[in-house]
Amino acid sequence: MESHRRPQQRGTDVEPDGIGRRRFLGYVVAASTLTVAAQLGEGVLAPTEAAAAVPSLPGPAEIYDLNDMLTHATLPTANLITIRIDADGTASFALPRAEVGQGITTSSAMLIAEELDLPVDRIRVSLADARPELLFNQLTGGSNTTISTFTPIRVAAAVARGRLLKAAALELGEAIDTLTAKAGVITSALTGRSLGYGELAAKAASVTTGQVSVALKEPSDFKVIGTPQRRLDALEAITGRKRFAMDLQVPGALPTMVCRPPTVNGTVRSVANLAEVRALPGITDVVTVSTGVAVRGRTFGQCIDAVRALEVDWGPGTAEGKSDDTVRGELRRAELPLPALDLLTRSVDARFTFHFASNSALETNCAVADVRKDSAEIWASLKSPITAQEQIALELGLPVTAVKVHVTEGGGSFGRKLFHDAAAEAAEISRAMGKPVKLMWHRTDDFRQGRTHPMSTSRVRATYALGQVLTYDQRHTSVSTDFGHGVGEIITSEAARLPVGGLAFSETIFTLTQQTPYNFGVVTQLLSETDQGFNTGSMRNIYSPNVRCAQELVVDELAKRLGKDPYAVRRAFLKDARARAVLDKAAEVGGWGRSMPSGTAQGIAIHPEYHAYVAVLAEIDCRPQTTGRKIRDAYTGPRVTRVVCAVDVGLAVNPRGLEAQMMGGIMDGIALTLSSGLHLDNGYFLEGSWDNYFYTRQWNTPPELEIVVMPPTTGHPGGAGELAVAGAMAAVACAYGRATGTMPTTFPINHGEPLGFEPLPTTPPVPASPTDGLSRAF
């Protein structure tokens, strides 16, 4: 439905066939080998009107969403991204984004391969260090990477291809239109003579920097974009050669851990046995820092022992005495009112509770820091490295240019790596010890003191009459979400231009991400926040999994009241043809409506976001023989037995990578609905290990999974990294409701059940590693 307008467009050329092609401006950069560049930043997105039976005005997120804001924010401050061709015939590109598993290094290589006519395996994509001159343009979030880099990367590659052709023409003494570029080789159609890109790299180089106008390939000519491509970094990953932050060997950076407080954000009052712990085997340093007591030693194992040996008198934290129940009470008090209801109006009224959830990755918070008197160097996986660099420089009292920040490969993010908690802490510890440190959080700390997806409630009221939905009102109330990772700067600069002026920061994010894809008459969706005492942050898909799950459950309830089928009612009320198409595809492939045994059911849901649409059909088994499965130290519960997902991102650069993102999002959605939550009790979270925090495991994984990537619809990539989470969470919740006959209203659904584990002690804050591992060998 949307189309891109590109500010870089500079008129059209008339091709021999009379069809005009848009042209873009790139640069040739002065260098000894061919180096080309393009401005980072994409066009804006134009809205189209929604067609509707009982029309709803387009919500703000439909006109201008978070992704548009991220794209837009880059325009005034955009800077150059460069591609270099080397004598070995490879192209190199430093991507100013964080790779945390999304596959963006692979998809970026594909964009280069397409315009450069060079095989993807000869393209080297690395992660750029923090580049403060990029200002806002080095943030990885909001599923924005491919959207914002789709054109600039191709423009730069097209400039390179043009320069290589020119150099070959000169070298061969032949006209440029007799030459063809293919697979990194330029060949003459007349003489058959050929030159490789490597041979031309120096000859195509420029002594001056200048602008070049290029046309991009038409989508009908794409040979790489849109084809399934395996991950280019897969071999490194499966051989153990992929280097994460903790795998780096930085001279002198010894293992370092922190003894953390027993309650959220507690503080150190005093330490009784500093000298004694300093003398433990392998330990080199013990210092008190703002977050606890840091220990440095020869091995992490010895650091764990030292952390456990510390006798610390702790002061109170920021959530002292709080529990799930007290926070729920706070949320109730902060809820904005729903519109008054006419006594004769029929309505669906529901209130949903979403408990705290953890965005902990498998790689715990970690960073390497080497802080000297007048400089500092940091290594970490960071999605907002410029913010990290600026804030660490401020803390250390150093100029920004004296702090070098290297972005390492990340072992997952899910929102965690938007923040630089470990990098800041490592810098503080390195300065205090006067030595380089390799800081790693313990798993238990990562759950208990790490950031969380905040607890929230959603109240929904939908009124209906004569087969139509007249109003839909949703009041989402949440513990405050911390967005202080750099998007805040964008908001500051962009807020005046947004069509949602006057809202607070998180309200703006909420308004820019939440949309109602249905014609439900007059629609209002509002956010209010309370309580800033928790360490929070965005978790994959921010508000959408909760808000949209609530909405889709209400749609199922409306269908019931209207006497309609859940699929049919969605189909009838959907605003957008792309949404209907994915819904139809999921229903068709999934065999919607097939007969299933009692205690099992299908659920179907759709989710629109970031100019993309996903529909998920889930089948669930809630029968006792399934929920009663016994696996040691595990939560089994209902089993999602089958998922069918149809996705339309406009243009899938790498359909295989897109399928992977959908698969991951589906596993997240299953977890959020059924099993993944934190229990807050007396100021701390009870969960301390992966056998306490029940993220999806193999025994929860659907044995059958099918993902259908729709053919290109818009010709432009939409967001993909987060899309499936909300759709899957909603579909699983709807399936559960239909299987059990009761609409679930508390998430995860198992939250109110007796605890499925024995909580680890809070003092010492981390458990000792087991010693009986050999007894479990298999």
Add this chain to the structure above:
Amino acid sequence: MPRHTFILNGKPVTVDIEDDVRLLWVLRDVLGVTGPKYGCGLGVCQACTSHINGKAFNPCSVPVKDIGPDDEITTIEGLPATVGRELHPMQEAWLEHDVAQCGYCQPGQIMAAVAKVRQAREEGREIGEAELDEIRNICRCGTYHRIREAIVAGAAKY
């Protein structure tokens, strides 16, 4: 300081380290073998899964003193050599099914998969849905489905 000798990826190694340091840290911090990852240090997440005498285990949960001079420790780095190839068939299947996302858990997943296939065969069957459901390794990117496909495909290769 106590001295410990064992066989690591086919070669004998000797380290001077306290008895109770868990093997994971001897591998990663002392010997610089970083294929096995830390994900919990509790024997739960299985990210460090390696082999001892061909059986899968978690080095985070075994003190180095419990490893004897004849014990053969194999990490992901040494897996291909156990079959005398550039890559183990299970690793090839992992590539063919494009399993890895962030990749952090994948060395442990592959080491667990190889042991699981061997264990099933020792019990007289090929790996199936029931055995796949028993695998405890966490993948926070949620690659579980491709892991299942790759294990079945990998097992069919040898």
